[in-house]
Amino acid sequence: MLEINNLHVKLEEEDKAIIKGLSLSVEPGKVHAIMGPNGSGKSTLSYVLSGKDGYEVTDGDATLLGEDLLEMEPEERAAAGLFLAFQYPVEIPGVGNMTFLRTAVNAQRKARGEEELSAGDFLKLVRAKAKSLKIDADMLKRPVNTGFSGGEKKRNEILQMAMLEPKMCILDETDSGLDVDAMKLVSEGVNALRDAGRSFLVITHYQRLLNHIQPDVVHIMADGKIVKTGGPELALEVENNGYADILAEVA
Amino acid sequence: MALPQAKQDTTQARLSALALPQDGGWLGAARDAALGRVRAMGLPGARDEYWKYTRPAALTAPKAGTAAVLVTDEAPVFDAIDRVKLVFVDGVFDAEASDAPELAGVEITQLAEAGAADIHWAKDLYGVLEAAGQVPVERPLAALNTAAAEQGVVIRVTGKAAKPVNLIYRHVSETSDAMMHHVVRVEAGAELTLLENGPAAARLNSVLEVDVADDAAFHHVRAQGRDHDRVAATHIFGRLGTRSLFKSFTLTANGALTRNEAVLELTGDDVSAHVAGAAMGDGDFHHDDTVFITHDAVNCESRQVFKKVLRNGAVGVFQGKILVKEGAQKTDGYQISQSLLLDDDAQFLAKPELEIYADDVACSHGSTSGAIDEEALFYLRARGIERAEATDMLTIAFLAEALEEIADEALADDILSRLESWLLRRRG
Numbered sequence A: 001m002l003e004i005n006n007l008h009v010k011l012e013e014e015d016k017a018i019i020k021g022l023s024l025s026v027e028p029g030k031v032h033a034i035m036g037p038n039g040s041g042k043s044t045l046s047y048v049l050s051g052k053d054g055y056e057v058t059d060g061d062a063t064l065l066g067e068d069l070l071e072m073e074p075e076e077r078a079a080a081g082l083f084l085a086f087q088y089p090v091e092i093p094g095v096g097n098m099t100f101l102r103t104a105v106n107a108q109r110k111a112r113g114e115e116e117l118s119a120g121d122f123l124k125l126v127r128a129k130a131k132s133l134k135i136d137a138d139m140l141k142r143p144v145n146t147g148f149s150g151g152e153k154k155r156n157e158i159l160q161m162a163m164l165e166p167k168m169c170i171l172d173e174t175d176s177g178l179d180v181d182a183m184k185l186v187s188e189g190v191n192a193l194r195d196a197g198r199s200f201l202v203i204t205h206y207q208r209l210l211n212h213i214q215p216d217v218v219h220i221m222a223d224g225k226i227v228k229t230g231g232p233e234l235a236l237e238v239e240n241n242g243y244a245d246i247l248a249e250v251a
Numbered sequence B: 001m002a003l004p005q006a007k008q009d010t011t012q013a014r015l016s017a018l019a020l021p022q023d024g025g026w027l028g029a030a031r032d033a034a035l036g037r038v039r040a041m042g043l044p045g046a047r048d049e050y051w052k053y054t055r056p057a058a059l060t061a062p063k064a065g066t067a068a069v070l071v072t073d074e075a076p077v078f079d080a081i082d083r084v085k086l087v088f089v090d091g092v093f094d095a096e097a098s099d100a101p102e103l104a105g106v107e108i109t110q111l112a113e114a115g116a117a118d119i120h121w122a123k124d125l126y127g128v129l130e131a132a133g134q135v136p137v138e139r140p141l142a143a144l145n146t147a148a149a150e151q152g153v154v155i156r157v158t159g160k161a162a163k164p165v166n167l168i169y170r171h172v173s174e175t176s177d178a179m180m181h182h183v184v185r186v187e188a189g190a191e192l193t194l195l196e197n198g199p200a201a202a203r204l205n206s207v208l209e210v211d212v213a214d215d216a217a218f219h220h221v222r223a224q225g226r227d228h229d230r231v232a233a234t235h236i237f238g239r240l241g242t243r244s245l246f247k248s249f250t251l252t253a254n255g256a257l258t259r260n261e262a263v264l265e266l267t268g269d270d271v272s273a274h275v276a277g278a279a280m281g282d283g284d285f286h287h288d289d290t291v292f293i294t295h296d297a298v299n300c301e302s303r304q305v306f307k308k309v310l311r312n313g314a315v316g317v318f319q320g321k322i323l324v325k326e327g328a329q330k331t332d333g334y335q336i337s338q339s340l341l342l343d344d345d346a347q348f349l350a351k352p353e354l355e356i357y358a359d360d361v362a363c364s365h366g367s368t369s370g371a372i373d374e375e376a377l378f379y380l381r382a383r384g385i386e387r388a389e390a391t392d393m394l395t396i397a398f399l400a401e402a403l404e405e406i407a408d409e410a411l412a413d414d415i416l417s418r419l420e421s422w423l424l425r426r427r428g
């Protein structure tokens, strides 16, 4: 599904390397988790994969289902099936959440040569999905993320994911800021989407999320690289002992 | 004090090129008085403080310049709205193209006819609000209009008008020079929505005097056409009585030069007065909103919301003032002027002012100028929305606060669709 090979990334504006030779392969239907200390480059990786400006790839490559991701515009990556649930979802005053969702769904359908959803069908779909995430009608009417609480923003990300049905979902700390109940809701939302043709890359600091969304593989990222890969037990080890032992071991 | 020679010359040259109406009667007297004001003030010049950001030369020249007539198959603004249409072609009333001026609770007379009749209320209004609006800042183009305009409508509203009155301004001749002066009196408890649309002429000088009596409501929505070369100076003078509502919104898309002035005097308590505008400029476009709101009563609220989208060398200007007079306690004054610069060539100049002589007031003002929010743009694109469409969505979002000032939903939707088409035509 997602193949990252020896990826090197620096900031465009300054001579600062952030991703330093990262390789990763997520197979279809699998859930991979990435854990790692603050500042290790996890969000940067998610931004580079989704096409944000400001970064320069100096070496390596990344493909989604065999297509060169790095050559595509952000919207093309989305249409190709990539989705990033942002660590910090952006507030967009003046753009209604509903209008935004419908425009996004139809833009992707159009890009893939599919028919646009009728207003009626769209409404039905969004209402059903919003309900399961306990997102009320008011939140759908309000401007995108504007004045949403931290947890509401994260649920809104998952709603977008559910509506867009991407193939490769990157979740950047979707659990942070969620209360216990919201964490369950969000996890259920994610689990409902799990299937053989869809993969997940879950970035998190806490093992707790991985109790709900069980990963197949856990990676530890430090200083721009994957330094250790293992099974779910690796997350437990981090939870109990922190990163010191792992980092010492690979140093 | 004698006027500078250059000002005298400009004024004399302009007046000489006009055939001033010689009608006598009450209208003649009002015109004569206005002519006196013009001579005393002189027409605006580039050195005038109030014209610091906008060159008045094209507006004061003896003759109108040339402006190509835009040919389009787009349906005119407000076409789908049920309304009474009054058509002016190059600033001249066209009775044949117009609806019969019949609407329950609304008396509509052409200015040309009103002068011959003894319409006492119009006598108390024509040129009167304009004259009052010359202090503390002079607006000579408005006085020139009072002195010389022969076209316009005189409207008295005695009830709640069932539908809007729409003044439609067609531009047909490439060198037309139009002057229109409208007078509206909304009697106590009455309501009117006035619509204006179209470029009017190669050059337009228009004045609208509106007297909104106690408990009356006046809604005004205006679209200034899409012609590129036309120039215009417009003035709205409003006098607002106790508990009255005044709401004016202007859409300006294109136009080489536009100066829209709004001068409102809140004379009764508990007034709500809103003036808003959305301006879209691409290339040879200079748009100036100049607003002066005077609070002279207790517990009034005023809002100024002006948004400009500028690209490709377009220039936006905002001069807005809230004057709170002594004793105008509990005033709630709000003023925002913002521009969205779509490239590095566009320019926005703003001069927001507050002058307050009462102590129990809440006034706020803000002015910003910025580009499209890159974070928001990326967020939309990351969801699959193409850059151009995402940019347009953010542009419309930027304009939203101004659009919200249109109370009627059908009118707001019509204006919104014009903004969207304007943007769509410019997609690369």
Ligand SMILES: Nc1ncnc2c1ncn2[C@@H]1O[C@H](COP(=O)(O)OP(=O)(O)OP(=O)(O)O)[C@@H](O)[C@H]1O
Pocket: A011, A018, A036, A037, A038, A039, A040, A041, A042, A043, A044, A045, A054, A087
């Ligand atoms: N645009 C930028 N300008 C300057 N520094 C940046 C920029 N983007 C990322 N960095 C730096 O790159 C490093 C990696 O940041 P990144 O946000 O990817 O870390 P992270 O692993 O997601 O951290 P966290 O766990 O705190 O979310 C940090 O040191 C950060 O300050």
Ligand SMILES: [Mg+2]
Pocket: A042, A043, A044, A087, A172, A173
């Ligand atoms: Mg991060």
